[in-house]
Amino acid sequence: MISDARVEVRLGARQLTRKFGSVVANDRVDFSVAPGTIHAVVGGNGAGKSTLMRILQGVDSPDAGSVILDDQPVRLTGPADAYARGIGMVHQEFMLAPPLTLLENLILAREPVVRGGLIDWRAAQAEADRLAKIAGVEIDWRRRVADSPVHVRQILEILRLLYRGADVLILDEPTAVLAPLQIDELLRLMRKLKAEGRTIVFISHKLEEVMSVADAITVMRAGRVVTSTTPDKTSREALTQAVIGDAALEPRVEPRARRPGAPVFVAHGLVGVDALGVKRLGPIDLDICSGEILGVAGVAGNGQDELVECAAGLAAPAAGEIAFAGEDMTRASTARFRAAGVGYLSADRAQEGLCLTASIRDNFVAGRERDPAFSRFGVLRLAAIAERAQRAMDRLSVRYGRLADPAGSLSGGNQQRLAFARELERDPKLLVAAQPTRGVDIGGTAFIHARIAALRDRGAAILLISESLDEILALSDRVVVLYNGRIVGKLGREEASVERVGRMMLGQEAA
Amino acid sequence: MTRAFSSAPLGRALQAAAPFVLAVAIGAIVLAATGHEPLSVYRLMIVEAFGDERRIAATLTAATPLLLTGLAAAIAFRAGIFNVGAEGCFYLGGMAAAIVGYALSDWPGALSIPLALLAASLVGGVWLIGPGLLRARFGVDEVVTTLMLNFIAIDLTSWLVNGPLLARGSANSATPPIGASAELPRLLPPSTLHLGFLISLALVIGYGFWSRISVAGFRSRLVGLNPRFSRAVGIEPMRVFLSMMVASGVIGGLAGGIHTLGLVHRFVAGFSPGYGFTGVAIALLARNSAIGVALAAILFGALSSAGANIQLFSNVPIEIVEILQGAVMIFAVAQLGFGWARRRAAA
Numbered sequence: 001m002i003s004d005a006r007v008e009v010r011l012g013a014r015q016l017t018r019k020f021g022s023v024v025a026n027d028r029v030d031f032s033v034a035p036g037t038i039h040a041v042v043g044g045n046g047a048g049k050s051t052l053m054r055i056l057q058g059v060d061s062p063d064a065g066s067v068i069l070d071d072q073p074v075r076l077t078g079p080a081d082a083y084a085r086g087i088g089m090v091h092q093e094f095m096l097a098p099p100l101t102l103l104e105n106l107i108l109a110r111e112p113v114v115r116g117g118l119i120d121w122r123a124a125q126a127e128a129d130r131l132a133k134i135a136g137v138e139i140d141w142r143r144r145v146a147d148s149p150v151h152v153r154q155i156l157e158i159l160r161l162l163y164r165g166a167d168v169l170i171l172d173e174p175t176a177v178l179a180p181l182q183i184d185e186l187l188r189l190m191r192k193l194k195a196e197g198r199t200i201v202f203i204s205h206k207l208e209e210v211m212s213v214a215d216a217i218t219v220m221r222a223g224r225v226v227t228s229t230t231p232d233k234t235s236r237e238a239l240t241q242a243v244i245g246d247a248a249l250e251p252r253v254e255p256r257a258r259r260p261g262a263p264v265f266v267a268h269g270l271v272g273v274d275a276l277g278v279k280r281l282g283p284i285d286l287d288i289c290s291g292e293i294l295g296v297a298g299v300a301g302n303g304q305d306e307l308v309e310c311a312a313g314l315a316a317p318a319a320g321e322i323a324f325a326g327e328d329m330t331r332a333s334t335a336r337f338r339a340a341g342v343g344y345l346s347a348d349r350a351q352e353g354l355c356l357t358a359s360i361r362d363n364f365v366a367g368r369e370r371d372p373a374f375s376r377f378g379v380l381r382l383a384a385i386a387e388r389a390q391r392a393m394d395r396l397s398v399r400y401g402r403l404a405d406p407a408g409s410l411s412g413g414n415q416q417r418l419a420f421a422r423e424l425e426r427d428p429k430l431l432v433a434a435q436p437t438r439g440v441d442i443g444g445t446a447f448i449h450a451r452i453a454a455l456r457d458r459g460a461a462i463l464l465i466s467e468s469l470d471e472i473l474a475l476s477d478r479v480v481v482l483y484n485g486r487i488v489g490k491l492g493r494e495e496a497s498v499e500r501v502g503r504m505m506l507g508q509e510a511a
Numbered sequence: 512m513t514r515a516f517s518s519a520p521l522g523r524a525l526q527a528a529a530p531f532v533l534a535v536a537i538g539a540i541v542l543a544a545t546g547h548e549p550l551s552v553y554r555l556m557i558v559e560a561f562g563d564e565r566r567i568a569a570t571l572t573a574a575t576p577l578l579l580t581g582l583a584a585a586i587a588f589r590a591g592i593f594n595v596g597a598e599g600c601f602y603l604g605g606m607a608a609a610i611v612g613y614a615l616s617d618w619p620g621a622l623s624i625p626l627a628l629l630a631a632s633l634v635g636g637v638w639l640i641g642p643g644l645l646r647a648r649f650g651v652d653e654v655v656t657t658l659m660l661n662f663i664a665i666d667l668t669s670w671l672v673n674g675p676l677l678a679r680g681s682a683n684s685a686t687p688p689i690g691a692s693a694e695l696p697r698l699l700p701p702s703t704l705h706l707g708f709l710i711s712l713a714l715v716i717g718y719g720f721w722s723r724i725s726v727a728g729f730r731s732r733l734v735g736l737n738p739r740f741s742r743a744v745g746i747e748p749m750r751v752f753l754s755m756m757v758a759s760g761v762i763g764g765l766a767g768g769i770h771t772l773g774l775v776h777r778f779v780a781g782f783s784p785g786y787g788f789t790g791v792a793i794a795l796l797a798r799n800s801a802i803g804v805a806l807a808a809i810l811f812g813a814l815s816s817a818g819a820n821i822q823l824f825s826n827v828p829i830e831i832v833e834i835l836q837g838a839v840m841i842f843a844v845a846q847l848g849f850g851w852a853r854r855r856a857a858a
Contacts, residue, residue, distance in 0.1 A: 314743065338745030346743060355737040366733055367744030369726045378726050422744075 007070045010035035010199045011056060011087060011168050014073065016065035018051055025051040027223040028065065033168075033216070038190055038200045040214035042207070044243055044299070044469070044502075048223040049203050053170050056201070057089045058082035088166030090157040092173050092301075098146035102156050103128055105145055106163055131159045136192050137185075150278060151182035155189065162193075169193070171202040175209060176301045187213045205299045207236045207506055221245050236508065244502035253453040255493055256477050260289035264461040265311065265430050269320035272306025272485075281306035281485045283320055288430065293452065293462040295476025297469060297501050303485035304434075304465050311463055312344040312432045313337025325429060338367060343428030345419060347435035347465075349412075353419040356408030360400055363407045364389040364422050392421040397447070413444040420448060430461045437471060449475055469501060483507045527803060530796060530842030531810065538835040545831070552827050559820045560813035566820075568702035574812025575773065576601070576783070578711035579766030580790025581808050582718055583759045585799040589722065590755035591735035592646065596657030598787025599664030600638055600763030601770070604631035606668045608768035609778035610676070612689025620692040627693055628768045635764015636757045638664065643756030647749035653756070661787070669780050676778075684780035695773035707773035712805065714762070719801025731755050763787060792840040811836065 012032035018025050026048045033039040043049050054060040056067060058076030066073035069085055076082050079089075096105050103124060112123040125141065132139050137155055145153060154174060161169050171190075175183045190200055190213055204210050210217060211231050219227040219242040227234075227242045265288040272281035281303035288294045298304055309315035310322060313334045321330045324340055332340075346353035354363050365374055365385045374385050389403055396417045400410055407418060416437070423431060433452060437445040452475060456462050466472050472479060479496040481489040481504040489504040539549035560570050580597045587594035608627040615623035642660065645651035669684070678687040695706040722728040731751050734741045738748040766786065771778060789811055797803025818832030 312743070333747065334742050335745045335747050344743060351737070352739050352743050355733060355740040357736050358733060362729070362733065365729075366741070367746060369729050375726045380724050380726060380729060382724065 007035055009033065009068050009071050011201065012068035013052065013056065013062075014066055014068055016052070016055065016062045016067070018048075018055060018060065018062050024223050026055070026062070029220075029223075029225050031218060031225060031228075032068065033199055033201055035199050036194060036197050037215040038194050038202065038213055040210040040217045041201065041203045041220065042205070042210055042217060042239060042243060043220035047220040047243075049220055050172065051223075052220070053089065053172060053201070053203065056082070057087060057170060083164060083166065086166050087168045087170065088161035088164060089170040090154070090161065090172065090174060092176065094153050094157055096145045096153060096156065099144060101142055101144050102139060102148060102152070103141035105156060106131075106141075106160055110164060127163065128159075131162050134162070134192075134196060135159060135189055137189065150276065151178050151185065154178065154186065158189065158193075162198075167197070168199045168201070171200065173203050173205065173301070175204060175206060183209060205506060207239050207508070210239070211236060219243055240503055240506055240508055243506065244498060253449050253475055256291055256293075256456060260292040260477070261459065262290060263287040264290050264325055265463065266323045267310070267317075267320060268323075270307075270310060270317050270322065271319035272303065272310050272315070273318045274306065279318065279485065281310075281482075282317075284482075284485075284487050286480065286487070288461040288463055290429070290459050290461050291456060292477040293456050293464055293475050295464045295466070295472035295479045296482055297466075297472045297479055297505055298482035299505050300467050302482045304482060306485075307482070308347070308432055308434045308463075308465055311342075311430075313342060314344075338426075341426075341429035343423040343426050343431040345416075345423055345431065345433045345436050347438060349415055349419060349439075354407045354415055356415075357406055359404045360393070360398075360407055360410070360418060361386060361389045361403040363418055364392060364403075364425070366422065368426065388425070392425055393418070396421045396424075396451070412439045416440050416448070417444070420451065424451065424455065428455075428460055430463065431455060432463045432465075434465045435467060436464070437466075437468075445471075469498060469505070472496075473498065473501065481505055527796065527798060530845065531839055533842050534835060534838035537838045538831070541834055542827070542831060547827055547831075552821075552825065552831070555825055555827075556813075556817040556821060556832070559817040559824070564699065565702055566816070568699050568704040569816040570809065570813045571708050572702065572704045572774065572812075573816045574808045575705070575708045575711050576766050576770050576786045577789055577793055577808035577811050578708075578715050578805065579762055579769065580786045581793030581797065581804040582711075582715050582790075583762040583766065583787075584790045584794035585797060585801075585804050586718065586731075586762065587755050587759035588794050589735050589799040590731035590751055591738065592643075592752055592756055592759070593654050594639065594642070594657050594756055594759045595654060595788070595791055596639055596642065596660050597759065597763035597766070597790050598783060598785065599657075599661035600635035600760045601767035601783050601787050602664045602668045603634045603638055604764030604767030605771045605775070605782045606671065606676075606686075606767070606778045607631045607634040607764070608771040609686045609689060612693035612772060613687050613777075615693065616690030618690070618692065620694075623690065623693040624695065624772060627689075627772055628765060631768025631771070632761045632765045635767070636761035638764070639756050639760030640753075643753040646756065647752040668778065668782070672778055672780050678777070686778045688777045689772065693772060694776055695769070703774060705773035707769035710769060711766070714765075715801050715805050715808075718804075722799075722801065727754075763790075766790075789840070796839070810839075814839075 009032040013029050016026055016029045029052060031052065041049050051060065055062055058079045058081050067076055097108065106128055107124045112120040114120045128141050135155065139152065158169060174186060178186060187209060194200060214231055217229050217231065217234065218225055219239060221243065267284065267286045269283045270281065270286065271279060271283050274280045296304060296307065310317045313329065313332060313336065316331055321328065323329060324342065329337060329340065350356060355366065369375055369380060374381055386403055393400060398414050398417045398421065400414065407415060410418060436452065437448050440448065452462060464472065464475055473496055477493050479491045479501060480487050481501055483505065488507065491500065542549040542552050559566060561567055580601060583597040584594065607630040611627040611630045612623060615626060638660065639657065642653050642656035645656055646653045672684045672686055676686050678685055698704045698706060698708065722732065730746050733746060734748045734751040741748050793804055793807040793811060796807040814832060814836050818829050821827055821832060822829045
């Protein structure tokens, strides 16, 4: 099971290229992981790390170049093939069955059986205890996954890979969901596994843990490997520089012309939790004034989702207060947020931003069907709706067939314009724009940016959340940086440089 | 996905008719295998269902309860609620109308009929508030709650009609008959076709308009398609779930009330041979459209009225007709797989 000591590269890639349309996700990537080492892969959002890992795990295949296994180029037919060759991955989204116990999850799909097809629980328990001993962790195997804290689930995922005989473990941002003490425990486990002779590839945004645990570091940016190094030959400073690069700025929109007005949205002591009840945001204080764009920068998963949900009224905060236009809205329903003038561009366009199976017209009018312009005495004014929809589509240059076509018939960029058209028509006092140009091409991005700036100039407050630092810097009048759910920096438009914000996003500097 | 949502009218019509066509084919195989001539049996069935005015009237009479139970199911399904509780509402509504129709025997029909139907609707609507709240507030699966409530409703009415409400001197489990003034007028005497058919048809047509042009119809469709999206644009899915569940119960109760006032004129044990469940099949076959509900209800009405007569005039046993009905339902429900997957994906 443990690799032959003479092998130089247990897992790697040679001149590996993967394109999605015109986007080159991996551009001639060379990557090699020596057996029995911990290899960190570092990079910003969209650097191509996840694409590379998916290919190494056989989920995706390269357009050119090849995956290297034990010094030999191979063609993986799928994740099962990768498993058979000893490669396993722990995804960011855990793949566990919550109602089952930890032990049941461990053996799921590879149950030890005795004659007659019954599960050999004694063998299962013995194997589980052996694995826990190897890993040096104490686990109550009878607990259900649903009742287990997140770091136990993470450890279970790793032990399951061992149970299935993997000796190369790919961990996709394993520490993103963990508290500091749990991170220490995980890093200890990783070192232990390395000492056992296993190979670990792990993706992280947190440079301190990379420097402390990794034997080798690969930095990716814009689909390419920009640095391959080791902790003793580099520094956090140098890594930060490599991650950020010296990106040329996109042309910025004009800054606000007038001084911002009164605060429209005020959050105080805001705390947000995710679906599992784990605290992901806060406590933070935040206010957004009319006539300004407040950009929220941060690596994905640092509390942005929870901030969006609280600001758009989709989820009530776990603690703290939210006031909108001077009115307390802490416990208000989504409908009340909408009625009060909150617009929302969802990052999840396909599931939340639009109803793809409904028509373009229906998507346009949804939420405002009660408006006197669109209905009278509970009866829809179909002609008026069609006319307004058509005008709005024309204004935003949406390319569509007929208004009765399903929204799913539009291209991604046009879908976003449709969602944007609906929100603009509401003339919001606050627009919560989450990833407003995700999946939109360059021309469409500039167009949407100009519209957002125009909305601001008409006096709206805008909360911009984006994984793209370029977008944040191109649009924002003020920037706040989220790290581990807390605001670690507040910068004015002039102070916010790629360098400074980039450092703060990686937890390197507090302002 | 593109095929499932194909907007070509012909394609959609073919898709909708497919369960029926398949069922006819299976029925033909069964008939041939049992030594009958499929084509002549089918011709006989068509004649028995639609051959003359009397037979058409019988078919439409049989279709009357199905129009409303189909509508009750469709209005809930459309909002993404899989309510299968129309059967229970049908029993309760029938019982409520029988009580009011008997108690107000001396009142003129212009008063007693609306009051009896109102009582039937109210009972049906109130009956489903519980499952509606459980679904809206706690996400409790409405299939289980409404299915179980059916048994409670059927047994509750069965107990009432055997005890407190049993007609004096009656050997059967039946309430006393309603007053003659409370009976719905016959449309084509001597046939049993009654005013309830027109009321039901009008409601189905009204539903057609409601679903296309009303604000509430628009909202319930969006919630049925994608509750998360609906919530994000400011529609409250929970409210829609509850109101459509209650609306479904109101229609189910009204169906029972009309059945009492128009046809049975009292409440008896075994009041419904499963009209509520046939309604589920009708709504699935109709894909919740008004025209589809009307056509499917008449189809099932034809099958049951033809089935009753066919064994009088041929040696085809009535079971063959029941197999045909069952086959149509199975193929209609096979579409459920599609609707179900979409519902789960949206939820």
